[in-house]
Amino acid sequence: MAERKESVEVLCSECNTAFRLWLPQAFVPVDSTGVRINCVKCGARYLITKEGKSFKAKKAEGAAAAPAKKQAAAAAPSTAEEAAPPAAFTETILMIEDDKVARAMAENQLRDAGIKTLAAKNSTEALHLLKKNTVDLIVTDLHLKNANDPESQLDGEELLKRIVDSGVNVPAIITTGKDVLDDLILDPKWFELHVKGFIQKGNPFWVEELKMKIKEVLFKE
Structure with a gap:
């Protein structure tokens, strides 16, 4: 349990x-x-x-x-070349997160890292963005359904199944703050949904872990 x-x-x-x-x-x-x-x-x-x-x-x-902040000040670059922002990824990430705080936190840090990110708060927004954009990786929270949001009709697993059934074949990463990852990883259904990894949001550095997992998945694909 x-x-x-x-x-x-x-x-x-x-x-x-x-x-x-x-x-x-x-x-x-x-x-x-x-x-x-x-x-x-x-x-x-x-x-x-x-x-x-x-x-x-x-x-x-x-x-x-x-x-x-101290470390950043001590390591301040001395030339314009060193001060240049990180190189932008050519790939595009679609992130679906219903929690406003978590979504803004992840979106800001991913963009600061040069990762082009499209953000959606529910499955309806995600499917709309997917129709209008070419996406290389999907990052979705597992628990998206919200009785107070009429556009939140699918949870993360159902959304990925809808995407796969539509013929879109892109890798995915699952995020969750409520589940024990060991209980999820062993289920073979994730392979059919092209899930390449899971991120536990219960620690303060989960976005750093997400960035590393994104790079790992994109470089392997």
């Missing part, structure tokens, strides 16, 4: 980046010590504590200036 997880949202006061974590209840101790995490972008430190059955995030006391 998958371990119960709760989400916690963090808005970094250092770099104004919003991100969300999905944490197992047992991961955070009941006492006030909590667990320390870092901002996914600038490295600023935050303390996650448990309040009843939910989590609360606050700036860690005595936290030094964000380490990522």
